[in-house]
Every structure is written in structure tokens, then in C-alpha cells.
Amino acid sequence: MQIHPLITDSKDLAALCERLARSAWVAIDTEFMRENTYWPELCLVQIADQHEAAAIDPKAPGLDLTPLLDLMVNNEDVLKVFHAGGQDLEIIYNLTGKTPHPLFDTQIAAMALGLGEQIGYGNLVDAWMGVTLDKGARFTDWARRPLDKRQIDYAIGDVTYLIQIFPMMLEKLRATGRGDWLDDEMERIGEPSNYENLPEEAWKRVRISSRKPDVLGRLKALAAWRETEARDKNIPRGRIVKDETLADMASHPPRHQDDLGKVRGLSASWKSNDIGRRLMQALEQAQPLSREEMPERDPKRPGLGKDGALVADLLKLLLKIRAKEIDVAARLIARTDDVEMLAAGVREGLCILEGWRFEQFGRDALDLVEGRLAFTVVEGKLLMTRT
Known part of the structure; x- marks a missing residue:
């Protein structure tokens, strides 16, 4: 893979983006500072495909980021790959009013592959590549110029490894039939309204x-x-x-x-x-809040009562068992709100009663709360039986 020198020139950036626009996917990461500002201060953008990688200095005088932003939010042919990309998406949204699409987040994909709920990038690289990253530059001042070689090398590593890991993850997702499980999660994190601050x-x-x-x-x-x-x-x-x-x-x-x-x-x-x-x-x-604006007493959580709380605890135990059996992070299957709503008697509008979540957990969860499934202990092991 070719690693370019730090890009500070609009012509070089436009040429890079023109080449990357012909790729099937690109890996993207950003470095920013936000401790002392309302708006995150974009300090560096790293991008790579399978052939080349570059760090881009958005603070370089006169640098026109338009080709890069167009690639991210207006090019539907190139998949944008992030790791834990929420803050990256926020920055892109602040600059364009849009979010990258289509996109893929390897942290979310890792949940479907049994690597935990919020695996960090360093652990991801270690798990897939057997490489221990040097984290020494992680907490440096990215706004200070000039950036030194160690900082740039560290930042480039965030995309050069990611571009290698992504196809391996994709292959495993296809082999396990779990690729479709992630579609709604990717759409959810890419929803522009998530990044509005009205x-x-x-x-x-x-x-x-x-x-x-x-x-x-x-x-x-x-x-x-x-x-x-x-x-x-x-x-x-x-x-x-x-x-x-x-x-x-x-x-x-x-x-x-x-x-x-x-x-x-x-x-x-x-x-x-x-x-x-x-x-x-x-x-x-100030005017009193209108009736329509008044928040619910307990948003999305109908009153459980003591018995309902016990049922919710049983559902959470079932969720833990199912997640372990299929080697998937429990949070990807169901969130606490959905489990508690099911325990409280809600049957409409729950994602755990639809699609793959219903097949993997929702059906048994419904049977448990409606008395068709029970827990038993046999020879010291917790088992589920049909009643």
C-alpha cells in the first residue's frame, strides 16, 4: 500500500479523491479536539483504500475539502468504513448537513461476531491482525502545528489496518449469515437526525x-x-x-x-x-410547556410493578443465555427498554419481535412471558423447557 505524505494542497486532495471514488470501499477516521469548543475542531482526516492511504490536514491554509466531503456524503457507490464512527459522523454532519452513506461500522460488526459490545480499535487490530498498536500519540494536541511524524504514523494506522480488517469481517459475516443482522444498525447510526443539536x-x-x-x-x-x-x-x-x-x-x-x-x-x-x-x-x-410537549412519566417503559420487574429479570437472563449460545453481544439483540416493555405487556413496535431478532430471541422471550417456556435446573445446569 502506498502511504502519501501529509496532504495540505487542494490539487493533491482532489486527485486523491478522484482515485478513491473508483474504489468499492474506503476506510475513514478523524482526529479532533473538542475540550474547549462547542463545535468539534477537525484537526486531521485519514482515508485509505486497498491501494493507498493518506492523512489530510484540514487546517492547512487554503485547503478545499469539497472533494473529500463530496466523496463522503454524495457518492453512493463507495462504502465508507469507520470504527466507532459516531463522533466522525457528527463532524461530517456539522460540515455538510449530511452523513456518509452507505456506511459500515466495524465496532458494530464486531458485536455480531462475538467480540463484545464496544471493542476498541486497538483490541480490534490485535484480535484480527495480531498487532499491538503504539498508543503513545493518542492523547496529543492534534490542533498544534506542525504535526510530527509519530503523530501522522499513528493516525494513518487507524485506516491502514481498518482497510485490511474490513474484508475479513465481511467474509466471516457472510459465512455465518449475519451480514443482514447489521443493516438496520448501520442505518440507525447513519440517520442524520442523530447529529442535530436543535x-x-x-x-x-x-x-x-x-x-x-x-x-x-x-x-x-x-x-x-x-x-x-x-x-x-x-x-x-x-x-x-x-x-x-x-x-x-x-x-x-x-x-x-x-x-x-x-x-x-x-x-x-x-x-x-x-x-x-x-x-x-x-x-x-418562557411559556409553560404545552400538553403535546410534556414528556411521558416514564418514557417507553410502562409500569412493570414487582411481578413485571421479576419477568424482566428472567428475560434478561434468557437474553444473556441466547447471546452466549450464538456468540453475539447481547446489546445487538435487544436493549433494556425493549425487554422491559415486553415484560410490561407491550407487543407492538418492538424490534425483538421482528426479523432476525425474533428468530434468535424474540420468539423464546414471548413464550417465556406467556408461559410456554420455563427455566429448569438439571444436574446443576440451567436449561429451558417447553411447558
Whole structure:
């Protein structure tokens, strides 16, 4: 495989992308910094096919990333391969408003091949290639220039090994008949709405005990204000106001800007500065949450009760047994919400009652809750029997 020098020139990048566009698949990874910013700061992009690999410096003066972004989000003929690609997809979405498609995530594929729920890249390379990666450059400052050879070599390794591992994984998935199991998971992680950060939806990520419409209305207004402030200043939202302080002000709103100086978690200067004034304006404009917007008391989880909780525990035991039998990560088969909903009597809209999940787990899970399957212990071994 040819490893190119660091790409900093638009002409070189366009030529590379033109060649890669003829490949069946490419491996992609990014290096970024986000500790001190609202938007992740893209510092390096690594990309490879079976013939060549390169690191691209998005911070190079005048570098036009358009050919690279077009390859990622507008080329449906090239499969984009990531490992644990959620944050990579977020960055691409922020730059384009789209996510790569079609895509393949080797961390998710590893779940179907019995390699655990969240295998790291280093362990993946070790398992498939027998290579121990040098992680010394992992936590370096990727925004600092110039990048040294060790950093670039480390970063390139994230795609040169991935491009070799992917076809091996694909072959094993085909041999085991599990390739189709991953289709809906890949579509799920590639859904663009996963990466939206709408200010008007930000309140849903803040924990608060109150269910009063006026309190939640204030929380919605404050969370949207904080999101806008953080975006405008490009700093983490927690640097504006922490969640606990936001929830406290929603529950016990200050009446006047002078009162902000007494709010725990806020600087005393807010009682007279512009950001304090904007916070008070957000509070003054807050409206009680409408009935349609009110969250369910326990979203997606009908009341289990004591007996239902016991049934859910039995289902989780069954899930653990089934996952071990077929050597698949339990999380790929079913999530806790679905198991608890089945235990609570829900029968519609559960993914475990459809497709391969029904064949591998859902049918037995349904039989268990409806009394057609039972656990027994024979010679010290836990077995399932039909009743």
C-alpha cells in the first residue's frame, strides 16, 4: 500500500479523491479536539483504500475539502468504513448537513461476531491482525502545528489496518449469515437526525425532577438560550451554565437580574452584565410547556410493578443465555427498554419481535412471558423447557 505524505494542497486532495471514488470501499477516521469548543475542531482526516492511504490536514491554509466531503456524503457507490464512527459522523454532519452513506461500522460488526459490545480499535487490530498498536500519540494536541511524524504514523494506522480488517469481517459475516443482522444498525447510526443539536430540543438532555408545565417551559427556554450562547462563543455549553444550575433556575426562577448574583454556579458579575440580561430575557419569554410537549412519566417503559420487574429479570437472563449460545453481544439483540416493555405487556413496535431478532430471541422471550417456556435446573445446569 502506498502511504502519501501529509496532504495540505487542494490539487493533491482532489486527485486523491478522484482515485478513491473508483474504489468499492474506503476506510475513514478523524482526529479532533473538542475540550474547549462547542463545535468539534477537525484537526486531521485519514482515508485509505486497498491501494493507498493518506492523512489530510484540514487546517492547512487554503485547503478545499469539497472533494473529500463530496466523496463522503454524495457518492453512493463507495462504502465508507469507520470504527466507532459516531463522533466522525457528527463532524461530517456539522460540515455538510449530511452523513456518509452507505456506511459500515466495524465496532458494530464486531458485536455480531462475538467480540463484545464496544471493542476498541486497538483490541480490534490485535484480535484480527495480531498487532499491538503504539498508543503513545493518542492523547496529543492534534490542533498544534506542525504535526510530527509519530503523530501522522499513528493516525494513518487507524485506516491502514481498518482497510485490511474490513474484508475479513465481511467474509466471516457472510459465512455465518449475519451480514443482514447489521443493516438496520448501520442505518440507525447513519440517520442524520442523530447529529442535530436543535436549541429548542436541548432541554430534553437536562435532568430535572419536576413535571410542572411552567417549570419545564422555563427549562426549555433556558436550555435553548444556553445552546445559542455556547454556539455563538464556540465554547462547551457547560462553560456557560452547568445543567444543575439550569434546572435549579427553572424550578426557582430569579425575579430580577440582581438576583443572579446569588445563584449558585453563576458569577456575581451576571447581576449587571449582558449575558445575565439575555438570561433574564429568556426567562421572561418562557411559556409553560404545552400538553403535546410534556414528556411521558416514564418514557417507553410502562409500569412493570414487582411481578413485571421479576419477568424482566428472567428475560434478561434468557437474553444473556441466547447471546452466549450464538456468540453475539447481547446489546445487538435487544436493549433494556425493549425487554422491559415486553415484560410490561407491550407487543407492538418492538424490534425483538421482528426479523432476525425474533428468530434468535424474540420468539423464546414471548413464550417465556406467556408461559410456554420455563427455566429448569438439571444436574446443576440451567436449561429451558417447553411447558
